[in-house]
Amino acid sequence: MQKVRVRFAPSPTGHLHIGGARTAIYNWAFARHNGGTFVLRIDDTDPERSTQENVEAILRGLRWLGLDWDEGPEAGGEYGPYFQTQRSDTYAAALETIRAAGRAYPCFCSPAELALKRDSARDARGLSGYDRTCRCLDADSAASRVEAGEPHVWRFAVPDDLNEVSFEDAIRGNVTFPASSLDDLVLVRSDGTPTYNFASVVDDALMDITHVIRGDDHLSNTPKQILLFETLRHPVPTFAHLPMIWGADGKRLSKRHGATSVEAYRDSGYLPEAVLNYLALLGWSLDAETTLIDSRTLVETFSFDRVSSNPAIFDTDKLEWLNGVYIRALDVDEFVDRMKPWILGAGLASAEELRGLDDWLRKLAPLVSERAKRMDEIVPIISFLFSQDIAIAPDAAAKALSFPDAAATLTAARDALQTPPGFRDSEIEAALRDLPAALEQKPKTVFQAVRVAVTGTTVSLPLFESLELLGRDRTVARISAALTFLEARARVDAAEGRT
């Protein structure tokens, strides 16, 4: 059997988006499953919208997902170059082949003429698109007009005796297009650049691509591409068209539905393995139950027969849930490693300060990993641990520090926390355990007051562990600062006659 060669061929007109990433994942998984080759080709034939920045973002996005390519930018390969803009000679040669086969003709119709034709009644033969005016030109006069430099495009002449184009899609089964739906498509634009359909086929042919796996927005291009493969006398690859990805409203996924670029998900705290898992199962399934799948299992089990032909709904809540599952499954050291960029990025500590904090971060890790569905959520949860002082949120003060004995409670807690010889969570707990009874307060009242004094908020990590992580000095200093805050508030209240 022929060795599998597949390609992911993004146009660098934007960053790697969710749909493109899923196409890349399926191509990669199919190649790896079959011991084949995964080619990355950059379809940059649109000079106005293609940028180097986008190329780099696409490569970064793929690498972040853990996808590697065997041939393409930065990997090289014997079928290169892998940027379409560097392959002009190849397209020129292919145009010659199509001309020699009598299937290409120059078209001199101006854009204005074409627009007029589109607006006027459809051709009597029921053909859609271009009415083929220039196909009927005398070959010699057409050649001399080309010679004289008259602006023209090159069109493909769809065979007259063609009834239909039919192919067996690996996902959708038999697909048939009537010849009447096929236009004499443009192969080369008037500026000499190849169109997508032409360049894509030439490259797929010369790069020996065996399977074209892509979104089904390209389905209607496929019959045209098949005709081109046949004209170039190249075996037609197997096509596998992936179902569209929709937003929850049943419309094609777009910016309206929120972030669509893979890197935006990275930046909002998603783990690459969770995104890979989610996208792998967005249109493909291992079985009816599996929701957790790693890249190795994906490679082992991937096949087209479990790709659905129905649109898949992109559900951010589900992705977030899955991300939480992955976060909780990280082991402590791994979580610490993933936490560091977020600590640095939020400016909570410098790289210098973080060095030497590994043991401390390891203690913190399990407390945080349980509470975050996204890595960005850890920043507000842990920021109180990184500052010298904290500001007490007014609503937290109102809720937890406004009972009559608040000052006495905090003073007693501060005293109790000075006594244990060590400052481990169990020692802290023991030191504070008898306080509520002694103060004739509910445990919740006492502990909530300490929590707000030390963390500034009513919702935070478990109290005793938090105090341990903070250390005795900062804990005591924060309780003292809260007492000062209470005194100041009492003075204002007294001055304004509220006591």
Ligand code: GLU
């Ligand atoms: N550059 C095309 C796109 O990004 C590739 C389509 C294809 O895979 O043929 O849509």
